[in-house]
Amino acid sequence: xxxxxxxxxxxxxxxxxxxxxxxxxxxxxxxxxxxxxxxxxxxxxxxxxxxxxxxxxxxxxxxxxxxxxxxxxxxxxxxxxxxxxxxxxxxxxxxxxxxxxxxxxxxxxxxxxxxxxxxx
Amino acid sequence: xxxxxxxxxxxxxxxxxxxxxxxxxxxxxxxxxxxxxxxxxxxxxxxxxxxxxxxxxxxxxxxxxxxxxxxxxxxxxxxxxxxxxxxxxxxxxxxxxxxxxxxxxxxxxxx
Numbered sequence: 001x002x003x004x005x006x007x008x009x010x011x012x013x014x015x016x017x018x019x020x021x022x023x024x025x026x027x028x029x030x031x032x033x034x035x036x037x038x039x040x041x042x043x044x045x046x047x048x049x050x051x052x053x054x055x056x057x058x059x060x061x062x063x064x065x066x067x068x069x070x071x072x073x074x075x076x077x078x079x080x081x082x083x084x085x086x087x088x089x090x091x092x093x094x095x096x097x098x099x100x101x102x103x104x105x106x107x108x109x110x111x112x113x114x115x116x117x118x119x120x
Numbered sequence: 121x122x123x124x125x126x127x128x129x130x131x132x133x134x135x136x137x138x139x140x141x142x143x144x145x146x147x148x149x150x151x152x153x154x155x156x157x158x159x160x161x162x163x164x165x166x167x168x169x170x171x172x173x174x175x176x177x178x179x180x181x182x183x184x185x186x187x188x189x190x191x192x193x194x195x196x197x198x199x200x201x202x203x204x205x206x207x208x209x210x211x212x213x214x215x216x217x218x219x220x221x222x223x224x225x226x227x228x229x230x231x
């Protein structure tokens with residue numbers, strides 16, 4: 001059974017930093033492109049960014065609102081995906097989901113999400 | 121404003137058929153990228169409902185179907201059931217943004 005479990009969310013002040021983790025099981029993580037998607041309270045889904053596999057150079061892409069502030073990384077030995085958030089703004093408040101990237105561009109499997117609240 | 125445009129809400133009576141549209145542009149759907157649909161029940165994570173325009177993952181009822189034409193796509197739900205009340209999102213890839221793009225979501229109400 002495929003499982004993705006996010007952790008690391010919480011309350012942080014504007015300008016602060018946080019690291020989210022996504023532990024995966026049930027599929028060959030090292031072969032999977034992975035994305036982070038967020039959802040602000042009462043709003044729709046917003047793609048945050050993606051990391052490709054090591055053979056694909058572990059290339060990362062980011063959405064414009066987070067580029068230069070957020071960093072995605074992965075540890076294949078621990079089957080864990082990370083999202084480092086820095087210079088946080090109140091508008092970054094959201095539930096953050098990790099998701100797999102299918103070769104057709106869809107997101108096949110999702111975690112349950114972790115809430116990040118940016119507030120003073 | 122979302123890159124892909126969906127109606128904010130649709131509704132239908134039990135047993136009826138509804139459709140949800142998703143309109144993009146020549147940098148995403150019109151460029152030939154696949155469209156995927158997700159169902160998000162209240163308080164839960166999104167779930168893949170339709171992948172690559174027309175395909176259903178295992179376990180998704182055949183009451184759900186997808187189509188794509190030009191710069192648009194549609195999700196159709198037949199035989200509406202109360203359990204179908206949820207938010208539905210379309211998603212594709214945008215070449216100018218180099219990443220996934222989502223529609224703003226459509227809330228389905230089963231009257």
